[in-house]
Amino acid sequence: xxxxxxxxxxxxxxxxxxxxxxxxxxxxxxxxxxxxxxxxxxxxxxxxxxxxxxxxxxxxxxxxxxxxxxxxxxxxxxxxxxxxxxxxxxxxxxxxxxxxxxxxxxxxxxxxxxxxxxxxxxxxxxxxxxxxxxxxxxxxxxxxxxxxxxxxxxxxxxxxxxxxxxxxxxxxxxxxxxxxxxxxxxxxxxxxxxxxxxxxxxxxxxxxxxxxxxxxxxxxxxxxxxxxxxxxxxxxxxxxxxx
Numbered sequence: 001x002x003x004x005x006x007x008x009x010x011x012x013x014x015x016x017x018x019x020x021x022x023x024x025x026x027x028x029x030x031x032x033x034x035x036x037x038x039x040x041x042x043x044x045x046x047x048x049x050x051x052x053x054x055x056x057x058x059x060x061x062x063x064x065x066x067x068x069x070x071x072x073x074x075x076x077x078x079x080x081x082x083x084x085x086x087x088x089x090x091x092x093x094x095x096x097x098x099x100x101x102x103x104x105x106x107x108x109x110x111x112x113x114x115x116x117x118x119x120x121x122x123x124x125x126x127x128x129x130x131x132x133x134x135x136x137x138x139x140x141x142x143x144x145x146x147x148x149x150x151x152x153x154x155x156x157x158x159x160x161x162x163x164x165x166x167x168x169x170x171x172x173x174x175x176x177x178x179x180x181x182x183x184x185x186x187x188x189x190x191x192x193x194x195x196x197x198x199x200x201x202x203x204x205x206x207x208x209x210x211x212x213x214x215x216x217x218x219x220x221x222x223x224x225x226x227x228x229x230x231x232x233x234x235x236x237x238x239x240x241x242x243x
Contacts, residue, residue, distance in 0.1 A: 001038055008034060053159050057152050060106040063221065072215040073102070073115050078208045081123065088127055088199040092137045095120060096185050099141030100178060105222060108153040109146035113139050127199050133192035137185050144181030147174045 008030040016023030028049075035045035067073050080098045084090040095116065103112040116138050124131040146153035149170040161169060189195065211219070 064107045088197040096141040100145040103142040103145030104148035108151040112142035140181045140185040144178040147177030
């Protein structure tokens with residue numbers, strides 16, 4: 001049955017990648033089918049679904065999906081990058097820090113990388129920055145921040161650790177994740193000569209648009225979510241997992 005389960009997982013990934021089917025739904029279908037074949041009671045099969053994790057991921061993903069859809073994150077990325085001004089050598093540093101913070105607030109590694117990469121590559125061409133260096137630094141920042149208990153990737157990791165009896169590791173996991181990513185990012189920055197970057201073109205706030213009403217509300221919503229989740233973990237996901 002173990003081999004059949006692994007084969008089903010591989011089949012679900014294959015169908016999702018090549019047939020553009022929803023991998024999650026396919027996995028749920030396989031789980032129900034394999035559970036019945038193995039003679040597992042319906043109650044136990046349904047109990048294997050982690051409602052707490054699902055609702056938390058749903059809420060965080062929905063909020064930041066909205067922030068991406070209405071242009072809030074893209075505009076915020078541009079405004080943060082402007083802080084470097086004529087100091088082009090600071091642009092990779094600013095992008096790394098922002099990717100880390102943004103990822104830690106909720107989107108996690110993959111969405112943050114996708115959100116920032118398009119703007120990052122455009123900026124690299126415009127400011128004559130090595131795109132490989134900037135892409136690596138953005139990803140490393142997103143990976144480090146992705147260990148946050150607010151981020152989708154961090155939530156999954158912490159839930160898995162909890163099943164093995166590892167609890168109360170939120171801070172160490174985040175700190176170690178950011179530390180290791182920072183070390184790697186520093187190596188990339190130095191290896192690609194990021195400290196030598198120069199440009200006569202200065203980035204200005206006047207070159208970016210102002211936040212509209214919807215974007216301001218979105219930012220306020222994100223700001224309200226973060227402290228509540230740190231102090232009251234159940235605020236993002238009020239349901240406790242049922243066994």
